[in-house]
Amino acid sequence: MNCSRCHNKSVIKLTNSEVSLCEKHFNIYFEKKVRKTIRVYKMVAKQDAIGVAISGGKDSISLLYILNKIFKPSKIKLIAVAIDEGIKGYRDPNFSYVKKFCKKLDIPLKTYSFKNKIGKTLDEIIKKDKKTIPCTYCGVFRRRLLIDAALELNVNKLATGHNLDDEAQSILMNQFRKNTRASSILGPITGVKDDKKFVRRIKPFYFLTEKEVATFAFINNLLDRYIECPNAILGYRRVVQEMLNDFENKFPGTKHNIVSSFLSTLPLLKENFKESSINSCRKCGAATSKNICQTCNFIEKINSL
Ligand code: SF4
Ligand code: ZN
Secondary structure, three states: OEOOOOOOEOOEEOOOOOOEEOHHHHHHHHHHHHHHHHHHOOOOOOOOEEEEEOOOOHHHHHHHHHHHHHHOOOOOEEEEEEEEOOOOOOHHHHHHHHHHHHHHHOOOEEEEEHHHHOOOOHHHHHHHOOOOOHHHHHHHHHHHHHHHHHHHHOOOEEEOOOOHHHHHHHHHHHHHOOOHHHHHOOOOEOOOOOOOOOOEEEOOOOOOOHHHHHHHHHHOOOOOOOOOOOOHHHOHHHHHHHHHHHHHHHOOOHHHHHHHHHHHHHHHHHHHHHOOOOEEOOOOOOEEOOOOOHHHHHHHHHHHO
16 A cells, blocks of 8 residues: 555555555654644643653653654753563563663663562562452552652653553543543543642653554664563453454444543543542552552552461
8 A cells, every 4th residue: 555645655554544654654643643742732841851651662662762852952851760560581671672772862761670669579479469460569569669750850740651542441441440530540641630749641642553653663663672571461451452452443443432532521530530639648658549558558468468
């Protein structure tokens, strides 16, 4: 198939449209879409320092690359933040690539580990607790380490590589689990209100599909090779992802529809949870909607096993 703009060989056909694009025109489309998302949702202000969560996968590597391209000429500071969960055979090879990549872009990289902050690696945790899905601990601790890192590094925004597929999965997962509070903090910018213990998370890839981000990483040679987490197949997200991909194949546009209908109800959700207070965890002082934060609950659970 040929590019709809210039008749060169196309590299991708866009979802929900008859448009196919070649490398050059796909790169233009991709960057425009990122810029538009940042602009429309006022994700970045002139004096911002942005922490960019980086794992070494296609999403975070592409995010760091494009944010660097967009903001290099400005005063906006970027810091890459990597979280080492302590998963044998997974993190080390990905991190050695992250180090090389950050060095090439001349972006400082800070690494925080579960071992240092939580006291145990994820591997040690799941050895103790064989009943809980690893991602349950991992997601809570990783989010916490990222927020702590952002506060420590004095960045006022935290950018993540979440794409449209990730968001559609999260929306469905929260619906299936009847967790509307968790949905109220989704969206292109997370957080229902400002709080000094809280760092706003921004998702510049919010309207780009997984296929688009993968294509961008591939045609720009951004990935060395990426090793997938061995625990991914055990997670609830994986089941929802497979179901959603199957739906998308049968009914193209499903993921876009989930996200756009969610966005039309998001203001109501945010309004609904606006008044719910952000407390300080009685144990660690972190922001939480309860008395004790989930990180402290989990640490207590692990220590009691
Ligand atoms: Fe953590 Fe699960 Fe992701 Fe692995 S797949 S990094 S355990 S959340
Ligand atoms: Zn706590």
